[in-house]
Amino acid sequence: MNQRQIPTIHPETRFYWDGARQGRLLLNSCPACDKAYFPPRPFCPTCGSRDVTVIEASGKGRLYSYVISHLPAPGYEPPFTVAVVQLEEGVKMVTNIVDCPAEPELLVLDMALEVTFESRGDVTVPQFRPAGGGT
Amino acid sequence: MSRASIAIVGAAESTRMGKVPELSQTGLHADAALNALTDCGLRPDDIDGVATGGHDVAEICQYLGITPTWYDGTSVGGCSFITLVRHAAAAIRQGLCTTVLITHGESGRSNNRNHRPIFPSMQQQEFESIYGPLIPPSRFTLPVLRKMKDDGLTLEQLAMVAVVQREWAAYHPRATARDPITVDDVLSSKMIAWPFRKLMCCLVSDGGGALILTSAERARDFPTKPVYLRGAGGESIEGPMISQMESFSSSKAFRVSGKAAFDSAGISHAEVDHLMIYDAFAHLPVYGLEDLGFVGRGEGGAFIAEGHTRPGGKLPLNTNGGGLSYMHSGMYGMYALQEAVRQMRGVSPGQVEGAKLSVVHGVGGMFSAAATVVMTTEDGW
Structure with a gap:
């Protein structure tokens, strides 16, 4: 119960987690729509095309929204930040904000974030921190 | 001029709400259902349509002793019961059943239940x-x-x-x-x-609620003041x-x-x-x-x-x-x-x-x- 959750990885999302283990943030993208999408699936949720690719994201984004949870969660000591980052590629994803205290004054909406990676046993989980290495 | 086609003729909440440790989740469904039946003067065998969300509709039928000709177990969370009102209305209009019981019961506080109400989402977990x-x-x-x-x-x-x-x-x-x-x-x-x-x-909280719907035509035969659906x-x-x-x-x-x-x-x-x-x-x-x-x-x-x-x-x-x-x-x-x-x-x-x-x-x-x-x-x- 004191361990952070491990994602249940499915065949369609294996590439994403393999990428994370190599320190790369990979996204599906649809060439026809010229658009990245998230979470991964082997077809475009806009046009339905199965002709989709994998791209490497820049790892840069902005703080789109967040809460600071004062309730416990497995492996998390409250208060901790649950955030949504919007990547340069346009997609939104959930993350924690690491290397930054969970304080509203330090978590300013639209601040620049960059990807980093957290090991959880055999799995590597993408995380985000303030751009420039955190505070 | 449009005429109403569907009415809510029976409505009730569970006998007690808030902290109800003496009832199971299924029991909260049944308590509310029996209260709604009493409200409009019906018995379980007058019901031919049953709907619920976040709970197995089949269990509710068996527990109450109802053999329906129509059922609906749409479970999308807390608005399921609002969804089920319109689904039930459509079913009655279509002639699939005449008298629908929609039940809700949830032991949210006492947790007298053996499952959570919504299916976990694969991608949400991941x-x-x-x-x-x-x-x-x-x-x-x-x-x-x-x-x-x-x-x-x-x-x-x-x-x-x-x-x-x-x-x-x-x-x-x-x-x-x-x-x-x-x-x-x-x-x-x-x-x-x-x-x-x-x-x-x-x-x-713990609690339950139930509604009984039928055609607007039949609604006049019930002791309660009909509440009509519009649209x-x-x-x-x-x-x-x-x-x-x-x-x-x-x-x-x-x-x-x-x-x-x-x-x-x-x-x-x-x-x-x-x-x-x-x-x-x-x-x-x-x-x-x-x-x-x-x-x-x-x-x-x-x-x-x-x-x-x-x-x-x-x-x-x-x-x-x-x-x-x-x-x-x-x-x-x-x-x-x-x-x-x-x-x-x-x-x-x-x-x-x-x-x-x-x-x-x-x-x-x-x-x-x-x-x-x-x-x-x-x-x-």
Whole structure:
């Protein structure tokens, strides 16, 4: 119960987690729509095309929204930040904000974030921190 | 001239609400169902359609001794029961059954149950839950700071949602929380998930509720005052991953569901006398007012803070006190329906004088699904 959750990885999302283990943030993208999408699936949720690719994201984004949870969660000591980052590629994803205290004054909406990676046993989980290495 | 085709003839909540440790979840369904049957003078074998959400509809049939010709187990969260009202109406119109019982029961507080109400989402676990937002207070609240920045919604306005609803709860002997509260009380209550404090979050309760629907023609044979459905209502889905909402300031499912319900009923917003918007957290009535079109985008918080939804205001909203003050079992939609029925029958402890048109709008999951129905006292319009 004191361990952070491990994602249940499915065949369609294996590439994403393999990428994370190599320190790369990979996204599906649809060439026809010229658009990245998230979470991964082997077809475009806009046009339905199965002709989709994998791209490497820049790892840069902005703080789109967040809460600071004062309730416990497995492996998390409250208060901790649950955030949504919007990547340069346009997609939104959930993350924690690491290397930054969970304080509203330090978590300013639209601040620049960059990807980093957290090991959880055999799995590597993408995380985000303030751009420039955190505070 | 349109004539009503469907009526709610039976409606009741469980005998007790709040803390009901003596009943199982299935028992709460049955208690509410028996109360609704008594309300309109029916027995279980008069029912030929059964619907429930978040619970196995087959178990409810067997437990109550009903062999239906139609059933529906749509389970999209708390608005399932609002969805089921329109599904039941469609089934009756289609001749699939004549008399539908919709039940809800939830042992949200005592946890006398063997399963949670909603199927877990595969992608939610893989891409959201692993970061710690495992429970509604740290997940349902996730879009709100964005809306505050983009639309000017303030903490004081969110606090006023709780303050105003507590004013309504004070009228209701069955409400869990009835003592008046101030904005300061809300903003100094325990921090749950910044920017949300305890009094901006719903209660956690045990309870149940049930409705009985039949054709408007047959409704005249019942002892209760019929509450008619106007139009076919609305429903939609955006999906269980809250981080994938198209906009964090507006719910697409709310907009689609609300528009369908208003279009189908052929009503304008000015005609609405009474409104229920599912409030698991204080921001939901703000999104609801805006997405249903009662106010413009970004105006919902100020509209509530200015007092327009409080007792005596021009748009009475959540007149039982809502999930914040009345009760919240986990899937609150049934209680929003119950209060709308009481208002249309003219018997709510917080009665809106002369109310004849009520809109009930609910959320399912966390901005995942939505449903809307319109009730009226009139059998034609």
